[in-house]
Amino acid sequence: KQLKQLLAWSFTKYDSMQACSLADELKYLGFKYASQAGISISIEDLKVPFIKDLMLQKANQEILNAEKICLKGKITDVERFQKIIDTWNLTSESLKDEVVSYFKTYDPLNS
Known part of the structure; x- marks a missing residue:
């Protein structure tokens, strides 16, 4: 929900190229951290x-x-x-x- 609000805010505050760039960066970060293994050893x-x-x-x-x-x-x-x-x-x-x-x-x- 907060991500949706952030993207909506960026489209109202900046031009569509900058807002799309932010959306792409957020998508990249999401995929990056979602694909990292959560390995722990004790x-x-x-x-x-x-x-x-x-x-x-x-x-x-x-x-x-x-x-x-x-x-x-x-x-x-x-x-x-x-x-x-x-x-x-x-x-x-x-x-x-x-x-x-x-x-x-x-x-x-x-x-």
């Missing part, structure tokens, strides 16, 4: 699952075991490297699943 959104430390310990232990086996000559360096990559990929996916599960259970608005 420290509460960054909860780390309690199981993370355990998962990292397990991954580190698996990597140490692969290195020991490699030093004994039971697997090659390439196999050791692949084991490390596989371990971190699996750990990363498992941790992601835990985070998603946490938010679905305890914070459904963020899931």
Whole structure:
């Protein structure tokens, strides 16, 4: 309603070119702010699952075991490297699943 009054006032106070220019600028501002994302993040959104430390310990232990086996000559360096990559990929996916599960259970608005 106020926007309508402002535009009507501008057409009575100024010539049509200036009033149309004001209308175009207001339209541009409206589209600009209407199209911006309203994203917010809080420290509460960054909860780390309690199981993370355990998962990292397990991954580190698996990597140490692969290195020991490699030093004994039971697997090659390439196999050791692949084991490390596989371990971190699996750990990363498992941790992601835990985070998603946490938010679905305890914070459904963020899931």
